[in-house]
Each structure stands twice: as structure tokens, then as C-alpha cells.
Amino acid sequence: MKRLIVSILSLFLLWSCQQESLFCDVSFTVTIPEEDGIVAINIDPELPGNYFRNLNTGESYDLPLFVNGKGSVRVLKGVYLLSFDGVAALSDGRSVRVRSAEHSTPREAFALIGDQEEVRLNLLKL
Secondary structure (H helix, E strand, O other): OHHHHHHHHHHHHHHHOOOOOOEEEEEEEEEOOOOOOEEEEEEOOOOOOOEEEEOOOOOEOOOOOEEOOEEEEEEEOEEEEEEEEEEEEEOOOOEEEEEEEEEOOHHHOEEEOOOEEEEEEEOEEO
């Protein structure tokens, strides 16, 4: 009987010690007003204004690859800044220069605190 109680208590302790994930799987959706069908976005990660940065830790992450208006990445949970310029290839064959700047300052930062988050980015045509 004593072993059974110890086993049950041990299982309860193991179950209660489960930790939440430290990471967030982020799905991005990009849109360009008055344009349909983003096939891909080419972003040069070497440009100083192109960044995806954790405001809490200062750690920078690679910008996701955007294909068919979607991109995804796994990052540490936190508050993020994101900004980039790129060239979007559209489904009608045209290319347009675009910018994402709606989350480029600490005042406009966004929180990624769930295990999975979705972020919508409205791009500006340049």
C-alpha cells in the first residue's frame, strides 16, 4: 500500500512539473493592398533596415521565406520588431518593390507568447 501511494505521488509530481514551451511557431500572411497573388518575396537579409528581432533579448532571427503570401518560423517567445524591404513577384508576372514597416519601432512591436501565433503583414508598395 505504501508503494502505491509513493508511486501515485511520484506520478503527480512528474505531471505537475511539465514546463511550457519556450518557443513559438509563427505563421505570417503578407498582403499588398489592391494586388492579388503574391508568388514570392525576395528579401536581402544584409540590408541594415531588414530585421526580425526579439526586443527582450536583442536576438535577431532570419526573416521567413514568403511563398504564396505565407511564411513561417520558430522563435523564442517574446516581443518582436520586424521590418524589411523586398521585391514581390506577383502571379500576373509583375514585380513590385514592397516594404513592411508596421512593426519597426518598440511602440509598434508585437508579442509572440503562445505556442502558435498568426501575424498578418500589410505591405506597402514603393
